[in-house]
Amino acid sequence: MMEINQYIDNTWLPGGDYTADEYKALKDAVMAEHKLAIDNNATPEELKEIEAKIPMRGIMIDDYHELNLDTKAGTKYYYKKLKEAQEEKEKNGTSGSDAMDQLLDDLEQGNHSCDDHATWDEFEGIGETEQKLMDRQIQRILTEAKEQTEKKRGYVPGEMSSLIKIDQIVKQKFDWRGYVRRFTGTSTKVFTKKLQRKENRRFPAFPGLKIKMRQHILLAIDTSGSVSDSELKEFMNEIHHIYKTGVDITIIQCDTKINSIEPYKGKNDLNIVGRGGTEFDPVLEYYDANIRKYTSLVYFTDGECYTRIKPKGKILWVLSERSSMNTELPGKVIKLEL
16 A cells, blocks of 8 residues: 555545644544543443544555655565564664554554465366356456446546557548637737748838738647547547647646646657546646637547636637537537547
8 A cells, every 4th residue: 555555645545634743643642532431431332433533544655754765666665675674673672653663563463465366276276167157257347347437537646658659640520720710819929921022111122021820729638547549549630630730739738637738749649648537627727827828728538527617718628539528518519520
């Protein structure tokens, strides 16, 4: 758990609102009340009610600073370090914080260990019929788990990074050139182009100038775990067609938090960062804070989330072909279908 909990925000962990010292103080107070209740011949029900005042608390790496543990180093690393600390404690009688002493005591009693798969031997020699039945049951459980979690909103940020590449650009599923024409707004770049064939009226010795407006669109990509690689490739194909209209593009990636903000220059691959839960609010808040920089926001997603934020500027939600229509999103919503 020490390894897993490092990837989860403390606010989502049992007892994560307490520091190690706060939790110890609460626990000591409850235990003192418990002892007093025993001295006063409290009933088992009353004792259980007192014990319930101690909340569950996850194992936090920061609680064991004496061990100087590396972060996100793997379960085997932590098990080894804890065993070394336990042996040092037995050898020299050293003691650290109450949290560390409790953890080492639990380890000694076998409450925390690495799975050695010793029970696997129990499955050797089972019959073919039993094996097939077990395989079907396992497959059913996995299928149900996949269906239940595939499109669930999550709250945990991901830290996975993978390169998504499209081998061939195919026909676009939306009229992006028409969209760009309709959504020309105030957030545009102004640039001038020299015209050799037209003389400058104010300065005859210089070429003429043509003033053009260039749009800057913010493209958001939902990189949560519910969005598959095929959906990401679908999004990238549409993004390439947007780029071909001649607009400036900034891509912002987000799962439960913004993972990257970078300009898009027409490449067929993109390093995707995230794969955690889903939150739309971080992108919408960024868009509102930088409203003058962008003509509009186009949000590519599977639509499996909601938001109460109503952006100040234009927004288009683009749902993948395999997604369900989400009409509760603020702004215009389309689904990619040929």
